[in-house]
Amino acid sequence: MLLSTLEISKAEFEAGTGWQLKPEGACKGDVCIPIPNADGDTVDVSAAAKAMNLPLAEEPEAQLWAMGPESIGGRALMTAKAPELSLPDVDGKMFNLSSLKGKKVLVYAWAPY
Amino acid sequence: MWQTLREELKDKGFELVTVGLDTLGVEGCKAFIDAANPQHPSLIDQHHAMADLFGVVNIPSSIWIDEDGMIVRPAEAAPAPPKPGLEGAGGSNMQVPSDIPDRLKQMMTEAAKIPKPGSQTAYHEALRDWVEKGADSEFVMSPEKAIERSRPRDETTALGHAHFELATELEMRGNHDLAIKHFQKAHELVPDSWTFRRQAWSLEKMGDGPLARFWQGPNPENPEAWPYEGDWLEDIKREGAENYSEGFTP
Numbered sequence: 001m002l003l004s005t006l007e008i009s010k011a012e013f014e015a016g017t018g019w020q021l022k023p024e025g026a027c028k029g030d031v032c033i034p035i036p037n038a039d040g041d042t043v044d045v046s047a048a049a050k051a052m053n054l055p056l057a058e059e060p061e062a063q064l065w066a067m068g069p070e071s072i073g074g075r076a077l078m079t080a081k082a083p084e085l086s087l088p089d090v091d092g093k094m095f096n097l098s099s100l101k102g103k104k105v106l107v108y109a110w111a112p113y
Numbered sequence: 114m115w116q117t118l119r120e121e122l123k124d125k126g127f128e129l130v131t132v133g134l135d136t137l138g139v140e141g142c143k144a145f146i147d148a149a150n151p152q153h154p155s156l157i158d159q160h161h162a163m164a165d166l167f168g169v170v171n172i173p174s175s176i177w178i179d180e181d182g183m184i185v186r187p188a189e190a191a192p193a194p195p196k197p198g199l200e201g202a203g204g205s206n207m208q209v210p211s212d213i214p215d216r217l218k219q220m221m222t223e224a225a226k227i228p229k230p231g232s233q234t235a236y237h238e239a240l241r242d243w244v245e246k247g248a249d250s251e252f253v254m255s256p257e258k259a260i261e262r263s264r265p266r267d268e269t270t271a272l273g274h275a276h277f278e279l280a281t282e283l284e285m286r287g288n289h290d291l292a293i294k295h296f297q298k299a300h301e302l303v304p305d306s307w308t309f310r311r312q313a314w315s316l317e318k319m320g321d322g323p324l325a326r327f328w329q330g331p332n333p334e335n336p337e338a339w340p341y342e343g344d345w346l347e348d349i350k351r352e353g354a355e356n357y358s359e360g361f362t363p
Contacts, residue, residue: 001278002160002278002279002282018166053268054271055268055271055272055274055275056275057272057275057276057278057279057295057298058279059279059283059291059294059295061291062283062286062288062291064279064282064283065279066275066276066278066279066282067275068165068271068272068273068274068275068278069165069166069266069271069274070271071266071267071268071270071271073260074265074266074267075168075260075261075263075264075265075266076167076168076187076188076263076264076265076266077167077168077184077187077259077260077263078260079256079260080183080184080185080255080256080257080259080260081182081183081184081256082176082178082182082183082184083166083167085132085156085162085163085166087132087156087157087158087162088156088157089154089155089156089157090139090142090143090146090147090155090157092139095130095154095156097130097178098182100128100130100154100178101180101181101182102126102180103126103127103128103180104126104127104128104177104178104179104180104243104244104247105127105128105129105130105177105178106127106128106129106130106175106176106177106178106191106240107130107132107163107167107175107176107178108115108129108130108131108132108173108174108175108191109132109134109158109163109169109172109173109174109175109188109308110131110132110133110134110172110173111133111134111135111172111308111311111312112133112135112141112142112144112145112326113135113141113311113312113314113315113326113327113329
């Protein structure tokens with residue numbers, strides 16, 4: 001997820017990482033990882049990234065950071081539960097993959113290059 | 114022809130979602146989407162969320178998700194279904210025109226070597242089987258198997274993903290030079306991702322024509338200006354066109 005500051009709201013952290021914040025820590029699937037101040041209103045991204053072993057890359061010239069995905073278990077998927085995928089269509093209208101619950105879905109990645 | 118297959122299966126509780134991976138967004142994808150006139154959700158992914166979330170490293174690739182939102186097949190190569198009336202027509206039957214630059218000729222020759230597996234139909238038959246039988250289909254994977262079959266990812270590759278996201282964001286902000294720096298880092302840290310490479314190469318346009326983004330390599334008149342370690346032709350020759358796309362493993 002992209003960041004222009006390393007102190008963000010709980011909601012931003014959850015939407016950006018797919019991890020839910022609970023009193024016991026950041027949780028996804030069956031995994032909960034304790035992070036500092038987990039029940040606060042804001043998240044210290046550096047501290048959370050360190051605790052959760054999430055990579056943080058920085059571009060100082062643009063005051064921009066990106067926090068990468070987790071690598072727990074050594075695989076791209078740490079759970080088989082499909083993550084939320086929220087992306088716009090060609091008209092800019094947002095679509096959520098979760099809106100197709102109840103159907104079998106094939107998600108097909110392509111590129112115009 | 115995914116739409117034909119989607120049309121065939123949509124009344125059986127199936128939906129197709131197509132995702133165009135392109136930092137140029139609408140500008141890059143719109144012509145292709147308009148031409149296809151999709152009736153299914155057709156999305157645009159400028160930061161390659163598909164790589165972070167599902168481990169997509171090449172295109173075309175697909176993921177199967179069941180009615181309960183469980184991944185039953187992780188990202189894998191997904192050939193397009195054959196066009197009606199063109200069954201069996203593979204890349205190797207393509208005629209390479211003679212009046213194009215030598216680089217493009219070589220690229221087309223290499224592309225023709227990428228296997229169009231006999232298993233191409235096997236993938237679509239597997240999809241039909243799943244839509245028909247659901248959890249009883251032999252092609253459905255257990256959660257453990259789906260995780261195990263997803264791409265390897267360690268701290269290094271995860272950091273590469275973060276650099277790639279910085280690169281796409283900087284490119285979108287018009288800061289091409291800084292973007293290149295982070296694309297280079299992403300390539301170094303995630304060397305097996307074709308999409309990370311092809312995305313970056315495609316932004317080094319060669320002229321303004323329709324092939325500008327397909328050149329994906331140094332300008333012969335100024336090769337020193339090419340900012341990347343590899344390029345499409347060099348990399349596919351090194352890795353072998355026959356290894357470009359994985360076959361279908363049930």
